[in-house]
Amino acid sequence: MTKTTLATVADRHKAMNTWHVVDASGRTLGRMATEIATLLMGKHRPDYTPYMLVGTGVIVVNAERVQVTGNKAETREYTHYTGFPGGLRHRTLADVLAKSPEELVRLAVRRMLPKNQLAARMISRLKVYRGASHPHVAQKPTARK
Numbered sequence: 001m002t003k004t005t006l007a008t009v010a011d012r013h014k015a016m017n018t019w020h021v022v023d024a025s026g027r028t029l030g031r032m033a034t035e036i037a038t039l040l041m042g043k044h045r046p047d048y049t050p051y052m053l054v055g056t057g058v059i060v061v062n063a064e065r066v067q068v069t070g071n072k073a074e075t076r077e078y079t080h081y082t083g084f085p086g087g088l089r090h091r092t093l094a095d096v097l098a099k100s101p102e103e104l105v106r107l108a109v110r111r112m113l114p115k116n117q118l119a120a121r122m123i124s125r126l127k128v129y130r131g132a133s134h135p136h137v138a139q140k141p142t143a144r145k
Helices: 009-016 029-041 093-099 102-111 117-123
Strands: 019-024 057-061 077-081 087-090 126-128 142-144
Touching: 029 057, 029 102, 029 117, 077 093, 087 093, 093 102, 102 117, 102 126, 117 142
Parallel strands: 019 057, 019 142, 057 126
Antiparallel strands: 077 087
């Protein structure tokens, strides 16, 4: 007979103190985002529990060097509604990548997380930076390929 292993409070505290650094240089946006979402949710752990925050923190560096395949840069659009009449704004992926690559990576990861209240706490553990440096040295992050 098999037993289901669920995370305990001690496992949760250990996961909360674990951080990974992901270098986005030359990586495909979607494939990298799925890996980051898996880490944030904690699905890489054997004691994954869907209703508990057991994922690790993720620091993404070099977000400006992320790549997309095909002609997505010209054809994919990101829309935003300002709340005013006629306030629907469209931007292409190339525009978003040039102006704010941190937001592009954050959006790609956020849309791969579950659509519930726990996802807001998961996305708060994602730190994205444009360049190669980050201020989270005190968390002792481990490099992740």
